[in-house]
Amino acid sequence: MLNLDDATKLLSLPKATIRRWIRQGKIPVHEARGEYFFDKKDLEKWARKHNIFLRTNYEKPQSHPSHPEGNLLESMKRGGVFFHVKGETVAEVLKQTVYLTPLPPEVDKEFLVDLLLQREKLGSTGIGAGVAIPHPRYPLEKLFTSAVITTSFLDKPVDFKAIDGQPVFVLFMMLSPTTKLHLHYLSRLSFCLRNQAFTAFLRKCTNPEAFFKEIKQLEASLDGG
Amino acid sequence: MKDELLHVYRNTPFGRETLLNSIYFCKQTKTSLKVYIPEHPQFLMYFQNEIATVELDRAFLRSPKTAREHAEAIITENGMKPNFLEPKRFTASTLPDIPVDFRFMTCPRSISDLSTKISLGHIGPKVRSVIKNAAFPVFIPTPVYKQWKSIAVFFGGSHNAVNAVKLGMEISRCADFPLRLFTQAEKLPQSHYRKILRENHLLGEVENGEIEWIFFEKGKFRENLFAVPHDSLALVGAYGHGVIKEVLFGSMMEEIQTILPNPMLIIGPHCACG
Amino acid sequence: MHRFFLRLHERLQLIIIASIVGLCGGVGSVALNRSLAAVFEWLDTLRGSWYSFLFPAVGAALSSIFLNQIARDGGGHGVPEVIYSISQRGGLLRFRSSFSRLIACLLTIASGGSAGPEAPVVISGASIGSNIGTYFRLKDRQRVIVVGCGAAAAIASIFNAPVTGIVFTLEAILGEWTAVNLIPVAIASVVGTEISRILQGNQIPFQYHAVAISxxxxxxxxxxxxxxxxxxxxxxxxxxxxxxxxxxxxxxxxxxxxxxxxxxxxxxxxxxxxxxxxxxxxxxxxxxxxxxxxxxxxxxxxxxxxxxxxxxxxxxxxxxxxxxxxxxxxxxxxxxxxxxxxxxxxxxxxxxxxxxxxxxxxxxxxxxxxxxxxxxxxxxxxxxxxxxxxxxxxxxxxxxxxxxxxxxxxxxxxxxRGELIKPRTDRQILSHLNVLELLETDCQIIHPEMRLKDLVSMIQHSHRNYFPVEDSQSGEFLGMIHLDDIRAYLFDPYLHDTILVEQVMDRDVPRVSLEDDLAYIFEVFDKTHSWSLPVVRDGKFIGLISKATILDHYRKELLVNEEI
CATH class of the missing domain: 1.10.3080.10 (Clc chloride channel)
Incomplete structure (x- = not known):
């Protein structure tokens, strides 16, 4: 049994509308002591019959929060930082990066590399100043619950056909479950990369701890305003 | 529900007092005032299951030329904006339909009989029919303008009374006036009433002192009513036990309205408040 | 009894109520018919006298006094009231209408006034139907049909013509022919006719002997x-x-x-x-x-x-x-x-x-x-x-x-009066929806002295295109800002500090009130090519009404109106 408030949420309509429907006899309802009750089964049957959408779980849907949260540091720690990644071509460095990343066992790594390359074909992910942010063409909905960013410092700079023509020396590979999350992390990462001190630091970075420390500081300044 | 109080204006000195009462009520509850100046001797209110035909006392229609002017003057003098209801729908050309989606409505004790009949213990049949059917509480003002500074809720345990407590709390918070709960024990221990309050999540306010609970264990209710402050708004649930039962066994509302001259807010069985 | 009744299937409920209404409606018409005949006969003895031409005047005056002063029921012949109640008030009719018109018309017609008893029996039948429907706690949708049943029974009974009762109700009163309507109306009509036949015999009112037609x-x-x-x-x-x-x-x-x-x-x-x-x-x-x-x-x-x-x-x-x-x-x-x-x-x-x-x-x-x-x-x-x-x-x-x-x-x-609303039309749906149900209150309110910069940061976190502007002291509604109005300045950071909200806001946006009906609001939408309008009461902003929300509700309204 549901009360009026529950039905309001279930149908996502204002209370006044539901009251009117009750008065007009358009919705199945029981009345007791001046209050209204709805039988959930009746209501579902009625909704099906009239092709009306019922929110089955009337909490706000959780899988896609409207304002994604999460910071870079966490997802970078999940993806790991790797140095001296070998490879001569774009395909080779991407493959290496994928194989270095700690991924769940059900991920088909060859397929993932293919997705990354498809995206490169559409346009280079090299954003200039020797940095590239490769990512698959589609969000990988089922494989992750949160984003994973793998940082690979390349052994030798590789020509990514970047916008400024500079060879790329560092990759931030982003794998995210939703487009929204992807954009969220992308905007945070690009905030960091706009900082010239940071790009200079990247060129001489040699250990993960220093790298994470730098990211943490930058994010703090981002969240602090 | 519109956040408005409906006031039917009677263009007489008596009607002025009523309007002043309504204005004070609106200010305390932060409600807008909507004034209807009748042009026909009757109007209809289509409630959910019943049509109330309200026949107006002839004084309502007297001197229609000055009615609007007077009402406007009274309202603006008291710092509110005049807002008049123009009936848009008519059942017949002389039978306007008045909307019923207000938050409150002001009815003097009698709307159909001459105002000379207005006295304690008398509530006119049309006012009763509005109370019985309306989804809004009905405000019954005193014959002369009276300001109230506290709220008294009569809590007898019925479903309507619970609504009255909820509404009382809303008004007391809005107007920042103290709220007192009055209960006359009818062969039942206080724990019974306490249980009802707890079930409706109202006990907390009683325990933390936001609500003062005055519980009469002894004496007659009529005599105990003297404890109600003279400057309080009385909230009473009506017809909580069914109309027939109340006529046979007497109801709390009848007792209160016979004895208490205070302004009253009556919560009928169809009220969607609280 | 109520509880048992409420458990029955809806159609069965309607059939039972239709029979009861048919019975009452039939009795009402027969009663009027009989008393008309009786009074007419009684007056017939006096009709030869010189003053007989005053009869209609006395009858009409008495009838008018009865209707307006004693029964206090509005005038008119009644059928428009039934149609109004069906199309807009869920079939609610006052109980007094079930007898007031009968007595008034008895006075008018029996005294010689030139009128017919049919409209009065229709409104009394309809009012009986409405009140019986309310007694059985029917909702608007079913009550409307029961009101039709009353009208059908009355007509069927007074003419001893069951099919006419059905046809008249569907054609002139309910205004739509659907299976859901037809069955109860037909039953009431049949019951009404049968009552009249039992009480006054099965007589064909105007027996006609057919001849060959060339x-x-x-x-x-x-x-x-x-x-x-x-x-x-x-x-x-x-x-x-x-x-x-x-x-x-x-x-x-x-x-x-x-x-x-x-x-x-x-x-x-x-x-x-x-x-x-x-x-x-x-x-x-x-x-x-x-x-x-x-x-x-x-x-x-x-x-x-x-x-x-x-x-x-x-x-x-x-x-x-x-x-x-x-x-x-x-x-x-x-x-x-x-x-x-x-x-x-x-x-x-x-x-x-x-x-x-x-x-x-x-x-x-x-x-x-x-x-x-x-x-x-x-x-x-x-x-x-x-x-x-x-x-x-x-x-x-x-x-x-x-x-x-x-x-x-x-x-x-x-x-x-502009109030004829036929069933299953656009107007009917619009008349059901009211502004309060469609009001969107999750708006971000801005003040005239805000800088564009503050507005821009507000826009970043908002999912709306319209921003109402209120006076920061009095709370009075001053105007609106539509994203389109400021799009040109949004991307120019130099202007962010120099432009104030009051410089770019639209001061004379059309406003609507809670009482306006949707037909009028659509007129305003069409005139202004706007997508959202502010709803204002006592000079204060209380919400937005927008075409998108209306469409959403309109569609749902259509869906629940479908009968399956």
């Missing part, structure tokens, strides 16, 4: 159809003229009713057949027992039109059904006499035949309901032999009178 007559029908259409238009217009001007000339209703009554009484001195409901005359005519000259017939048609308009228009109580039948039969008779005089060599079917056709023609023309006319004539004469000619006359009469008077006499009052 094709010539069919051709002549066309002329009759045109003539009846003219008659209908004349009746509608005279009635409307008197209805409009009577209250202006004599503002006190009972005096004006009495004045109308005096005039009717005077007319009655010359043409006694115009007085009362007039069924006796029709009976004579159908049985071919009526003879009068061409001139008298023509004058009778005109005086009947005038007498009816005077009776009803001046404030008397009663319906148009019976007068229509009388006018129709006289028109038919007149036409027949004219044909015989002009072309004596052709073998015309009798005057009764044309009188019947005339009845169908005028009823259909006045009510704009052809099927009602056809079935009424077929059933009250107990004969289907001349169905072809009746259909022909009814349809042509409707078409011709529709050209002059496009609205049925029952709908006129509603149309003039």
């Amino acid at each position: 094709p010539w007559n069919l051709g002549a029908c066309l002329g009759l159809a045109a003539l009846t259409a003219m008659g209908s238009v004349a009746l509608i217009r005279t009635l409307r003229f008197i209805h409009r001007h009577a209250p202006k000339m004599i503002p006190i209703t009972w005096v004006s009713a009495a004045a109308g009554g005096v005039l009717v009484g005077v007319i009655g001195l010359g043409f006694p057949s115009v007085l009362g409901e007039g069924y006796d005359v029709i009976r004579c005519m159908i049985a071919e027992n009526y003879s009068a000259s061409l001139l008298v017939l023509g004058l009778t048609v005109l005086t009947k039109i005038l007498a009816t308009s005077l009776t009803i228009g001046s404030g008397g109580s009663g319906g148009l059904f019976a007068p229509c039948l009388v006018i129709g039969s006289f028109t038919g008779q007149f036409y027949h006499r004219a044909l015989v005089t002009a072309l004596p060599s052709v073998s015309w079917a009798g005057g009764g035949y044309f009188a019947l056709l005339g009845m169908a023609g005028v009823i259909s023309g006045v009510l704009q309901a052809p099927m009602t006319g056809v079935f009424l004539v077929a059933e009250i004469t107990g004969s289907y032999h001349f169905l072809i000619s009746v259909v022909l006359v009814a349809v042509i009469s409707v078409t011709v009178s529709h050209f002059f008077e496009p609205v049925s006499v029952y709908h006129q009052e509603l149309v003039s």
Whole structure:
């Protein structure tokens, strides 16, 4: 049994509308002591019959929060930082990066590399100043619950056909479950990369701890305003 | 529900007092005032299951030329904006339909009989029919303008009374006036009433002192009513036990309205408040 | 009992209630019919005296006083009230309407006023239906059908014509033909007829003995159809003229009713057949027992039109059904006499035949309901032999009178107030939705002295395109900012600090209020090409109303209205 408030949420309509429907006899309802009750089964049957959408779980849907949260540091720690990644071509460095990343066992790594390359074909992910942010063409909905960013410092700079023509020396590979999350992390990462001190630091970075420390500081300044 | 109080204006000195009462009520509850100046001797209110035909006392229609002017003057003098209801729908050309989606409505004790009949213990049949059917509480003002500074809720345990407590709390918070709960024990221990309050999540306010609970264990209710402050708004649930039962066994509302001259807010069985 | 009842299937509930309503509606009509006959007979003994022309005046005055002062029920012949209640008020009718019109019309007609008892029985049947429906806690949707049941039973019972009851209700009262409506209405109609048959015997009101109809007559029908259409238009217009001007000339209703009554009484001195409901005359005519000259017939048609308009228009109580039948039969008779005089060599079917056709023609023309006319004539004469000619006359009469008077006499009052809302139309859905249900209150309110910079950062976190501007002190609504208005400055950071909200806001946005109906709001939308409008009360902003939300609700409203 549901009360009026529950039905309001279930149908996502204002209370006044539901009251009117009750008065007009358009919705199945029981009345007791001046209050209204709805039988959930009746209501579902009625909704099906009239092709009306019922929110089955009337909490706000959780899988896609409207304002994604999460910071870079966490997802970078999940993806790991790797140095001296070998490879001569774009395909080779991407493959290496994928194989270095700690991924769940059900991920088909060859397929993932293919997705990354498809995206490169559409346009280079090299954003200039020797940095590239490769990512698959589609969000990988089922494989992750949160984003994973793998940082690979390349052994030798590789020509990514970047916008400024500079060879790329560092990759931030982003794998995210939703487009929204992807954009969220992308905007945070690009905030960091706009900082010239940071790009200079990247060129001489040699250990993960220093790298994470730098990211943490930058994010703090981002969240602090 | 519109956040408005409906006031039917009677263009007489008596009607002025009523309007002043309504204005004070609106200010305390932060409600807008909507004034209807009748042009026909009757109007209809289509409630959910019943049509109330309200026949107006002839004084309502007297001197229609000055009615609007007077009402406007009274309202603006008291710092509110005049807002008049123009009936848009008519059942017949002389039978306007008045909307019923207000938050409150002001009815003097009698709307159909001459105002000379207005006295304690008398509530006119049309006012009763509005109370019985309306989804809004009905405000019954005193014959002369009276300001109230506290709220008294009569809590007898019925479903309507619970609504009255909820509404009382809303008004007391809005107007920042103290709220007192009055209960006359009818062969039942206080724990019974306490249980009802707890079930409706109202006990907390009683325990933390936001609500003062005055519980009469002894004496007659009529005599105990003297404890109600003279400057309080009385909230009473009506017809909580069914109309027939109340006529046979007497109801709390009848007792209160016979004895208490205070302004009253009556919560009928169809009220969607609280 | 209630609880047991509520457990039944909805259709079964309706069928049971329809039978009860049919019973009550039937009894009501029989009661009126019997008392009419009794009072009429009683007054008949006095009718010879010199003062008898005052009877209609006294009757009309009493009837008006009863209706307005004692029963305190609004005037009018009642059927528009039923239609209004069905289309907009979920079929709610007042209990007093179930008897007030019956008594008022008894006073009017029995004293000689020219009106019919049908409209009063329709409203009383409908009101009985409405109150029974409410007693059984029916919701609006079902109550509307039960109101129709009451009307059907009343008509079926008074004419002893079940099909007419059904057809009249669906065509003129409910305005839609659906299976859900048909079944309960049919049951009520059958029960109502049966009650009348049990109480007063199964008599065909106007027995007609069929004769052979030659094709010539069919051709002549066309002329009759045109003539009846003219008659209908004349009746509608005279009635409307008197209805409009009577209250202006004599503002006190009972005096004006009495004045109308005096005039009717005077007319009655010359043409006694115009007085009362007039069924006796029709009976004579159908049985071919009526003879009068061409001139008298023509004058009778005109005086009947005038007498009816005077009776009803001046404030008397009663319906148009019976007068229509009388006018129709006289028109038919007149036409027949004219044909015989002009072309004596052709073998015309009798005057009764044309009188019947005339009845169908005028009823259909006045009510704009052809099927009602056809079935009424077929059933009250107990004969289907001349169905072809009746259909022909009814349809042509409707078409011709529709050209002059496009609205049925029952709908006129509603149309003039702009309140005729037909079922399952756009207007009906819009009239159900009100602004309060559609109000969007999750708006971000801004103040006139804010800088563009602050607005930009607000836009970043908002999912709306419209921002209402309020005075920061008084809270008064000043205007709106639409994203389109400031798009040009948004990307220019130099302007962020220099532009204030009050410089870019739109001060004269059209505002709507909570009381406005959606039809009006759509007009404003169309005029301004806007997507959202601010809803303002007492100068304060209370929310937005937008086309997108309306569409969403509109669609849901359509979906729940579907009957499956």
